[in-house]
Each structure stands twice: as C-alpha cells, then as structure tokens.
Amino acid sequence: MKNARLIIADSEHDADMLYASGMFVPDPFIAIELDGAWHGLFSPLEVDRARKASRFAHIHLDSDWRVIAENKGWSGLAGCAAAFLDAGGAREIRVPASFPLLHADRLRSWGFTVSASPDGFFPDRAIKSETEIGHLAQAERLTRQSMQQGEHYLARCSIGDDGILRDPDSGKKVKSDDVRRVIETFLIGKGAMPAHTIVACGREGADPHNTGSGYIRAGELIIIDIFPRVLTTGYWGDMTRTYVKGKASTAQKKMYQAVREGQAIGLSMVAAGVDGSAIHQAITDHFHAAGFTTGIVKGKQTGFFHGTGHGVGLQIHEAPRISIRSDILQAGQAVTVEPGLYYPGVGGVRLEDLVVVRDGGCDNLTRYKCTLEIP
Amino acid sequence: MKNARLIIADSEHDADMLYASGMFVPDPFIAIELDGAWHGLFSPLEVDRARKASRFAHIHLDSDWRVIAENKGWSGLAGCAAAFLDAGGAREIRVPASFPLLHADRLRSWGFTVSASPDGFFPDRAIKSETEIGHLAQAERLTRQSMQQGEHYLARCSIGDDGILRDPDSGKKVKSDDVRRVIETFLIGKGAMPAHTIVACGREGADPHNTGSGYIRAGELIIIDIFPRVLTTGYWGDMTRTYVKGKASTAQKKMYQAVREGQAIGLSMVAAGVDGSAIHQAITDHFHAAGFTTGIVKGKQTGFFHGTGHGVGLQIHEAPRISIRSDILQAGQAVTVEPGLYYPGVGGVRLEDLVVVRDGGCDNLTRYKCTLEIP
Structure with a gap:
C-alpha cells in the first residue's frame, strides 16, 4: 500500500494549501500527493483558473470523483478525496495538524489510516x-x-x-x-x-x-x-x-x-x-x-x-x-x-x-x- | 461523567470562536462549555483584554492549567484544555467539524472521547x-x-x-x-x-x-x-x-x-x-x-x-x-x-x-x- 499526503482547505487562510497550490481559492478544495506528484481536485467553478494558475502537476475535476465516491457511500470533500486515494492505491494518509476532525473521522470510518503531522507539514516552507x-x-x-x-x-x-x-x-x-x-x-x-x-x-x-x-x-x-x-x-x-x-x-x-x-x-x-x-x-x-x-x-x-x-x-x-x-x-x-x-x-x-x-x-x-x- | 463542548481556534478566522468569545483574538485559544456555562482560557497577553471585552461567563489564565497539564504529561493547548476538562469531570467532548485533528488525537490518547459536529456547531448562528x-x-x-x-x-x-x-x-x-x-x-x-x-x-x-x-x-x-x-x-x-x-x-x-x-x-x-x-x-x-x-x-x-x-x-x-x-x-x-x-x-x-x-x-x-x- 502506498503512502499519500492530503490537504483539504481553502488557500486564503491555509498557508500549506497556498504553498501546495500556488493560487488563491476562497473555498476548501483537495490537494493530494501520490507517488511524489501533487494533484489538485477542483470544482467546475475553479478548474479553468487552476489549469492556468496552479502549481499542481495534475489537475482534476472533483465532480468526476464525487460520482465515484457516492457509489461507495462516501460523501462530501472527504468522500471525493477518499475516492481519488482509493483509486491510487493509498490507504495511509498524512495530513496537516490543522486537518478538520470531521473529514479525518470519516476517512477513518472508510478504512483509511490518517495521521496528523505534529510539526510543519511543509518544513521547507x-x-x-x-x-x-x-x-x-x-x-x-x-x-x-x-x-x-x-x-x-x-x-x-x-x-x-x-x-x-x-x-x-x-x-x-x-x-x-x-x-x-x-x-x-x-x-x-x-x-x-x-x-x-x-x-x-x-x-x-x-x-x-x-x-x-x-x-x-x-x-x-x-x-x-x-x-x-x-x-x-x-x-x-x-x-x-x-x-x-x-x-x-x-x-x-x-x-x-x-x-x-x-x-x-x-x-x-x-x-x-x-x-x-x-x-x-x-x-x-x-x-x-x-x-x-x-x-x-x-x-x-x-x-x-x-x-x-x-x-x-x-x-x-x-x-x-x-x-x-x-x-x-x-x-x-x-x-x-x-x-x-x-x-x-x-x-x-x-x-x-x-x-x-x-x-x-x-x-x-x-x-x-x-x-x-x-x- | 459530564459532557462538554470545546473550541481551540483563533477568532479572526473561526466564526464559531468569535461567536463564543465576542472578541477578536489573532492566535488560537481555548473555549469550553461545561454545565451550560462558557469558559475562556487566555494567555497572559490576552487575559486583561478578555476580562473587559469577551462574552465568556468565566475567564481563566491558560498558564495556570498548563502547569497542571504538564504534570500529567499533556502538552500544548490541547493539554491545557484537557487539564481544565479533567478537573471539571468531563470526558465526552463535542467539537466543531473543523477542529484540528492533532489536538483531537492527543485528547483521545489521554482518554477523552472527542466527536466532531457534522452540522453547525452553533445552529443558532x-x-x-x-x-x-x-x-x-x-x-x-x-x-x-x-x-x-x-x-x-x-x-x-x-x-x-x-x-x-x-x-x-x-x-x-x-x-x-x-x-x-x-x-x-x-x-x-x-x-x-x-x-x-x-x-x-x-x-x-x-x-x-x-x-x-x-x-x-x-x-x-x-x-x-x-x-x-x-x-x-x-x-x-x-x-x-x-x-x-x-x-x-x-x-x-x-x-x-x-x-x-x-x-x-x-x-x-x-x-x-x-x-x-x-x-x-x-x-x-x-x-x-x-x-x-x-x-x-x-x-x-x-x-x-x-x-x-x-x-x-x-x-x-x-x-x-x-x-x-x-x-x-x-x-x-x-x-x-x-x-x-x-x-x-x-x-x-x-x-x-x-x-x-x-x-x-x-x-x-x-x-x-x-x-x-x-x-
């Protein structure tokens, strides 16, 4: 099983998300590191801008993954992230200390192992x-x-x-x-x-x-x-x-x-x-x-x-x-x-x-x- | 055992914390509801202002609770909150959906039950x-x-x-x-x-x-x-x-x-x-x-x-x-x-x-x- 890193946050207030994405997004979205490459999952409203302005290696439409998630009974942004991680073969997920508890508990209930980084998520920052x-x-x-x-x-x-x-x-x-x-x-x-x-x-x-x-x-x-x-x-x-x-x-x-x-x-x-x-x-x-x-x-x-x-x-x-x-x-x-x-x-x-x-x-x-x- | 509600956040960005405290505080602090009354735990830098401006029923100096926490091996703001909750006889704690995972996992490791509210923490808001x-x-x-x-x-x-x-x-x-x-x-x-x-x-x-x-x-x-x-x-x-x-x-x-x-x-x-x-x-x-x-x-x-x-x-x-x-x-x-x-x-x-x-x-x-x- 592969390890992955996950952020679910907006990038106006969350500096880790801004560092990962390189663009300002006012509403929470998903960033996932898998096999050393960062993926951004964006709503249809943001995806065009993300293709132009973000520093992600790969950009995805979150609604595509939402459909897959809903088939498994996984809801919300956490469900969307879970579907993506599942397809990538990742079950062990590292998240920032500030990662929202509700998302973490949902991911855990769906069989993922979620651990919060006690120190900085991006020490390089x-x-x-x-x-x-x-x-x-x-x-x-x-x-x-x-x-x-x-x-x-x-x-x-x-x-x-x-x-x-x-x-x-x-x-x-x-x-x-x-x-x-x-x-x-x-x-x-x-x-x-x-x-x-x-x-x-x-x-x-x-x-x-x-x-x-x-x-x-x-x-x-x-x-x-x-x-x-x-x-x-x-x-x-x-x-x-x-x-x-x-x-x-x-x-x-x-x-x-x-x-x-x-x-x-x-x-x-x-x-x-x-x-x-x-x-x-x-x-x-x-x-x-x-x-x-x-x-x-x-x-x-x-x-x-x-x-x-x-x-x-x-x-x-x-x-x-x-x-x-x-x-x-x-x-x-x-x-x-x-x-x-x-x-x-x-x-x-x-x-x-x-x-x-x-x-x-x-x-x-x-x-x-x-x-x-x-x- | 009593139930309690807990927020650890700043009140610039966290609207629930602003609603609970009624004052702007730029760094994260602790708000706890116990027996229907809200308590604010503030750093020495903020406690004077909190006494004047906050809407908490009770104001405490977080450093007093930090000492008690450290004796139990509980660290950080989560440790401070844990010491206060422990003294109040509360082990079942409800927190907002956005509650930081690292704090939650630490509280759980110290024997507290922590559950995130799936809907609004203050529906009255x-x-x-x-x-x-x-x-x-x-x-x-x-x-x-x-x-x-x-x-x-x-x-x-x-x-x-x-x-x-x-x-x-x-x-x-x-x-x-x-x-x-x-x-x-x-x-x-x-x-x-x-x-x-x-x-x-x-x-x-x-x-x-x-x-x-x-x-x-x-x-x-x-x-x-x-x-x-x-x-x-x-x-x-x-x-x-x-x-x-x-x-x-x-x-x-x-x-x-x-x-x-x-x-x-x-x-x-x-x-x-x-x-x-x-x-x-x-x-x-x-x-x-x-x-x-x-x-x-x-x-x-x-x-x-x-x-x-x-x-x-x-x-x-x-x-x-x-x-x-x-x-x-x-x-x-x-x-x-x-x-x-x-x-x-x-x-x-x-x-x-x-x-x-x-x-x-x-x-x-x-x-x-x-x-x-x-x-």
Missing part, C-alpha cells in the same frame, strides 16, 4: 527561496512606505492645549483610527491588505496586543506595528516603530535606548546555526542589566514578556521562533527581531525589523531608521 | 438577533456606499478611441485594479476590510470566480461584487451589480433583464418556511423560459451554474443555502439572492441583494437600484 525573499522584500518595502505615511501624518499634526493631537486638515482631535486609516489606505492602494494594524498610544501601548483606539497625545509613546499581506503573492511584511510626538521624557528615552540596544544585539547575533534562545537570552540579560526588569506588577505583566521574533512568509507567524525555547536558525529563514519593553505607567516601546538568516549574519529587509521624536 | 441584523445592515450600507463610489468613478471615466476607459484625472487606461482601489480605499476608510472584490469586465466576467485584472472597456459587461467585513463587529456585507459603460447591446440588455426578473422572483419568494430549493428552481425555470440555457459548451460552464444564495453573518458564506438542495428558510436568517448568467462570448450578469428572512416575506438590507448603463 521555513527556508525561503530567493524568489520568496523577493516577495518578502516587496511586502516589507510597502510596509516601510506605509510607516513613513503614518510618520509624516503625525509630523503634520499640531498639538492641542489639552495635549491631544489635531488633524492638520480638519483640526479635529486625532485618534488611533485616524493614523491607522492613513497607513491602511496607502497599503490598499498598493495592493496589500493590512491586518489589525497597531497604533497604540500611552497606556494602550503598554499592552502589546492592544491595537489602540484612544486619542493620540503629545509626549506619550506611540507604538505602530504594521503587518500587511501582499494580495498577489500572499507574503507578509512586518515592522514596528515607536514614536513620541513632541519631546520625549528622560524615562521614555532611556527605555527607547534600551530597546534599540536590545534590537542591535539581536540583529548582530542572527545567523545560520545560532540558537534563537541564545539571542532571546542575550536581549533579556541586556534589559536586566539596564535596569528593566520583567515580572508581574499589580497583576499586570511588565518588562519584556513576549518572544524576540517569529518566522514570516505565507503566514504572519510561522517557524522558526526566537524565544526561550531552543530553535536553531537556518540560512534562508525570514525572521523578525522585535524586542519590547512595557510598563503600565510609562507605556510601551517595540522596534521590529524583518531579516533573512544567512551564513555568518543576516540581511535586513526593513532598512528603516529608528527615530523616537516626531517634531 | 444562522438565526440573527436584531442586534446582529443591525450589524449586517451597517455592513451592507458601507458596501452599497462603496458600490456608489465605483459607479461614480466609472461615470467620470472617458472612453478612449480603442474602447478602453480612461482615468478622469491621469488620463491613463483603466484596469480592474483601478476601480477596485476606489472601492476598497473607501471601505478601509470606513473601518471595513474588503476581501477579493470582483471587478470583472467582458470575458473575465463570464467566470464567476475571476476577480478581474484586465482593462475596462466600454460596451462590455462589468460585474462588481463587493463583500467587506466590518472590523469592529466581524459581520460581512455582500452585494453585486453589473454595469455597461456607454451603450449596452440588445443581447446584453436581454440577459440583464432576465437576471433582474430572476432576482425579483427570488426576492418575492423568500420567507420563513419556504424551501430554498423551490426558489432556486423558480429562477432556473424562468431563465430557461427566457431562452437562457445552462450547460457545458466547449468545455466551459454556461448559463446559471451557481447557487441562488447563501447565509451571511460572521462568515461570508454560512448556513443556510438557496440552491438545488432542500433547505427550509427560517425567520431571522440573512441570505443573499444573487442569480447570474454567464456566457463566454457575452460576459456575465449577476445581481445580488442581502435580505433578512421574515414571516411572510423578507427585508432587503441592500436597497440599491439596478442600473445597467453608466453614461
């Missing part, structure tokens, strides 16, 4: 080809340009007597949403889809998952974290900068300086063969030595309490990780380096670049200055 | 409350306004000697992307995230899944299908109109008229207790009577070869369906009515409104005119 690095560089270039748009907007804003920024055109009080709109409108215009862009000021910035909703005030830390997906390629950009409109306080400058140094340490260490956990530890040690401790204060996490970085590709978060867990970096991986410090009283500082791991170092795809104060 | 209908109406209002933006842009374009439209400002040839940008920039500015907006002209419009990439030409059918998601609520809008810039041909007018009549038949039939398949059949019959046949011609599908409509809510495609399969409509469901005709030589026509099923009829949330010709 972490190692980017130069073409993929080109796609990531394009995404990061748009991300950087949108950051500049946000920065220029903040520069154009005036400061009201209440400390809240004022829109340069309307004179209205500026909220996170206004800055976000400038950034996201630019990205959309360039064919990139922003996700939940973070523009978080003051106490909102002290919570790294708060996307920000309040007023933007002078003299407070403003974290801007932008991570759009380029629609044509599916690759993501990811970068973060932190600003203060007007003058930063001594405490803010000290915190910013510590994060800059932490990021510089991280960037200097990233290279093929280096353990991500050593990088994370070096940054953590630096923060500690600079007097920035990490821990729970009054029930809130403070200090540096997230990982240093994550892989970026067809998913915004993918392998590898730079964190407390051991993970040896490999040449061709694309990772963020994004240390941050968060204290409820002061706010948050995070600086994030996207780099490609190389032998002996890394290539920075972000290549953008870090400026704290916006006049 | 199809029946919208008046609050939810308000969210859908808001989404559809933005969708309609963005359609007007696209229409106004096409009206402002001139027609080149080659028949290709020219941008009113730059004088450049107009492509699908230019119209899409006008629509999507508007939506982003209003806090709604467009998906793959369709602007498909001529032969591209004859393939209902082609999002469109070519030039926009006068005298050709232009299908515009817009389906954005409102970022604050998670509800989607969905509408389609078909236009011709300049004068439509007799064949185009006849096809458009047939689709208008088909849609009118559909809209007049939607009501609680009506079988969706009867609506679909009535429209199909109308097309046939008007001389518009459906079938494969030269290897291409032609005519009316998709369903009449689908439910819309926290997912763009959800229960119920108006199609060849029997599905009795219920009051409070929100469904599209979107017949279309497609012929490779002529192009495509589709008209789509979003309506709420009521006793004895439906409320149209789209409320927008159908105009074929744009001068």
Whole structure:
C-alpha cells in the first residue's frame, strides 16, 4: 500500500494549501500527493483558473470523483478525496495538524489510516527561496512606505492645549483610527491588505496586543506595528516603530535606548546555526542589566514578556521562533527581531525589523531608521 | 461523567470562536462549555483584554492549567484544555467539524472521547438577533456606499478611441485594479476590510470566480461584487451589480433583464418556511423560459451554474443555502439572492441583494437600484 499526503482547505487562510497550490481559492478544495506528484481536485467553478494558475502537476475535476465516491457511500470533500486515494492505491494518509476532525473521522470510518503531522507539514516552507525573499522584500518595502505615511501624518499634526493631537486638515482631535486609516489606505492602494494594524498610544501601548483606539497625545509613546499581506503573492511584511510626538521624557528615552540596544544585539547575533534562545537570552540579560526588569506588577505583566521574533512568509507567524525555547536558525529563514519593553505607567516601546538568516549574519529587509521624536 | 463542548481556534478566522468569545483574538485559544456555562482560557497577553471585552461567563489564565497539564504529561493547548476538562469531570467532548485533528488525537490518547459536529456547531448562528441584523445592515450600507463610489468613478471615466476607459484625472487606461482601489480605499476608510472584490469586465466576467485584472472597456459587461467585513463587529456585507459603460447591446440588455426578473422572483419568494430549493428552481425555470440555457459548451460552464444564495453573518458564506438542495428558510436568517448568467462570448450578469428572512416575506438590507448603463 502506498503512502499519500492530503490537504483539504481553502488557500486564503491555509498557508500549506497556498504553498501546495500556488493560487488563491476562497473555498476548501483537495490537494493530494501520490507517488511524489501533487494533484489538485477542483470544482467546475475553479478548474479553468487552476489549469492556468496552479502549481499542481495534475489537475482534476472533483465532480468526476464525487460520482465515484457516492457509489461507495462516501460523501462530501472527504468522500471525493477518499475516492481519488482509493483509486491510487493509498490507504495511509498524512495530513496537516490543522486537518478538520470531521473529514479525518470519516476517512477513518472508510478504512483509511490518517495521521496528523505534529510539526510543519511543509518544513521547507521555513527556508525561503530567493524568489520568496523577493516577495518578502516587496511586502516589507510597502510596509516601510506605509510607516513613513503614518510618520509624516503625525509630523503634520499640531498639538492641542489639552495635549491631544489635531488633524492638520480638519483640526479635529486625532485618534488611533485616524493614523491607522492613513497607513491602511496607502497599503490598499498598493495592493496589500493590512491586518489589525497597531497604533497604540500611552497606556494602550503598554499592552502589546492592544491595537489602540484612544486619542493620540503629545509626549506619550506611540507604538505602530504594521503587518500587511501582499494580495498577489500572499507574503507578509512586518515592522514596528515607536514614536513620541513632541519631546520625549528622560524615562521614555532611556527605555527607547534600551530597546534599540536590545534590537542591535539581536540583529548582530542572527545567523545560520545560532540558537534563537541564545539571542532571546542575550536581549533579556541586556534589559536586566539596564535596569528593566520583567515580572508581574499589580497583576499586570511588565518588562519584556513576549518572544524576540517569529518566522514570516505565507503566514504572519510561522517557524522558526526566537524565544526561550531552543530553535536553531537556518540560512534562508525570514525572521523578525522585535524586542519590547512595557510598563503600565510609562507605556510601551517595540522596534521590529524583518531579516533573512544567512551564513555568518543576516540581511535586513526593513532598512528603516529608528527615530523616537516626531517634531 | 459530564459532557462538554470545546473550541481551540483563533477568532479572526473561526466564526464559531468569535461567536463564543465576542472578541477578536489573532492566535488560537481555548473555549469550553461545561454545565451550560462558557469558559475562556487566555494567555497572559490576552487575559486583561478578555476580562473587559469577551462574552465568556468565566475567564481563566491558560498558564495556570498548563502547569497542571504538564504534570500529567499533556502538552500544548490541547493539554491545557484537557487539564481544565479533567478537573471539571468531563470526558465526552463535542467539537466543531473543523477542529484540528492533532489536538483531537492527543485528547483521545489521554482518554477523552472527542466527536466532531457534522452540522453547525452553533445552529443558532444562522438565526440573527436584531442586534446582529443591525450589524449586517451597517455592513451592507458601507458596501452599497462603496458600490456608489465605483459607479461614480466609472461615470467620470472617458472612453478612449480603442474602447478602453480612461482615468478622469491621469488620463491613463483603466484596469480592474483601478476601480477596485476606489472601492476598497473607501471601505478601509470606513473601518471595513474588503476581501477579493470582483471587478470583472467582458470575458473575465463570464467566470464567476475571476476577480478581474484586465482593462475596462466600454460596451462590455462589468460585474462588481463587493463583500467587506466590518472590523469592529466581524459581520460581512455582500452585494453585486453589473454595469455597461456607454451603450449596452440588445443581447446584453436581454440577459440583464432576465437576471433582474430572476432576482425579483427570488426576492418575492423568500420567507420563513419556504424551501430554498423551490426558489432556486423558480429562477432556473424562468431563465430557461427566457431562452437562457445552462450547460457545458466547449468545455466551459454556461448559463446559471451557481447557487441562488447563501447565509451571511460572521462568515461570508454560512448556513443556510438557496440552491438545488432542500433547505427550509427560517425567520431571522440573512441570505443573499444573487442569480447570474454567464456566457463566454457575452460576459456575465449577476445581481445580488442581502435580505433578512421574515414571516411572510423578507427585508432587503441592500436597497440599491439596478442600473445597467453608466453614461
């Protein structure tokens, strides 16, 4: 009996399916690897487009297999896949960890052995080809340009007597949403889809998952974290900068300086063969030595309490990780380096670049200055 | 032994998790129903936000349960969920059809019985409350306004000697992307995230899944299908109109008229207790009577070869369906009515409104005119 691999998913949200198919399909469909060749099974609505645009070695009409499946009493997409696998003589099937349980249980009830891959289904996805690095560089270039748009907007804003920024055109009080709109409108215009862009000021910035909703005030830390997906390629950009409109306080400058140094340490260490956990530890040690401790204060996490970085590709978060867990970096991986410090009283500082791991170092795809104060 | 229900998913993409939690969380987390009450288990990064924003009856820190899980040799999010379920005395667990197989197999190996719901995990999701209908109406209002933006842009374009439209400002040839940008920039500015907006002209419009990439030409059918998601609520809008810039041909007018009549038949039939398949059949019959046949011609599908409509809510495609399969409509469901005709030589026509099923009829949330010709 032959082994096979199977994915049933759409390729808008499932990066493995996008990697296997090379095309965006909004509804779930079937990809099967048999004897080393990948087959795509498409609905009549999609099959023409798949013949032109997909990277499958073979394209099939799923309705042909549905008829065969129904004769055996096998229904749905799982039934269709089962009919194809059965005809190919495959009974042992490997699927991604995220494979839908209902499909798996049906396949099992029809006599197939189905096992979920505990690690990545396509380990190669972490190692980017130069073409993929080109796609990531394009995404990061748009991300950087949108950051500049946000920065220029903040520069154009005036400061009201209440400390809240004022829109340069309307004179209205500026909220996170206004800055976000400038950034996201630019990205959309360039064919990139922003996700939940973070523009978080003051106490909102002290919570790294708060996307920000309040007023933007002078003299407070403003974290801007932008991570759009380029629609044509599916690759993501990811970068973060932190600003203060007007003058930063001594405490803010000290915190910013510590994060800059932490990021510089991280960037200097990233290279093929280096353990991500050593990088994370070096940054953590630096923060500690600079007097920035990490821990729970009054029930809130403070200090540096997230990982240093994550892989970026067809998913915004993918392998590898730079964190407390051991993970040896490999040449061709694309990772963020994004240390941050968060204290409820002061706010948050995070600086994030996207780099490609190389032998002996890394290539920075972000290549953008870090400026704290916006006049 | 008690029964329990379990979801492990993020709530950006998983509508059941968004329904259970009432808040957007980008990374997978745990929701458990025990003794009729829903519990949310959150990471330290998310727990504060969850306490404020989620609709769970009880909020827990997942790291507390992770420690207990690790003592039993149970790892990951599945281990965390297992520890919580075990402490609650639950061993029989119901999960959504899409539940990740790897988690399910781990839970089973630890002695839990896990069964996937073959139908919707929250059947109530199809029946919208008046609050939810308000969210859908808001989404559809933005969708309609963005359609007007696209229409106004096409009206402002001139027609080149080659028949290709020219941008009113730059004088450049107009492509699908230019119209899409006008629509999507508007939506982003209003806090709604467009998906793959369709602007498909001529032969591209004859393939209902082609999002469109070519030039926009006068005298050709232009299908515009817009389906954005409102970022604050998670509800989607969905509408389609078909236009011709300049004068439509007799064949185009006849096809458009047939689709208008088909849609009118559909809209007049939607009501609680009506079988969706009867609506679909009535429209199909109308097309046939008007001389518009459906079938494969030269290897291409032609005519009316998709369903009449689908439910819309926290997912763009959800229960119920108006199609060849029997599905009795219920009051409070929100469904599209979107017949279309497609012929490779002529192009495509589709008209789509979003309506709420009521006793004895439906409320149209789209409320927008159908105009074929744009001068």
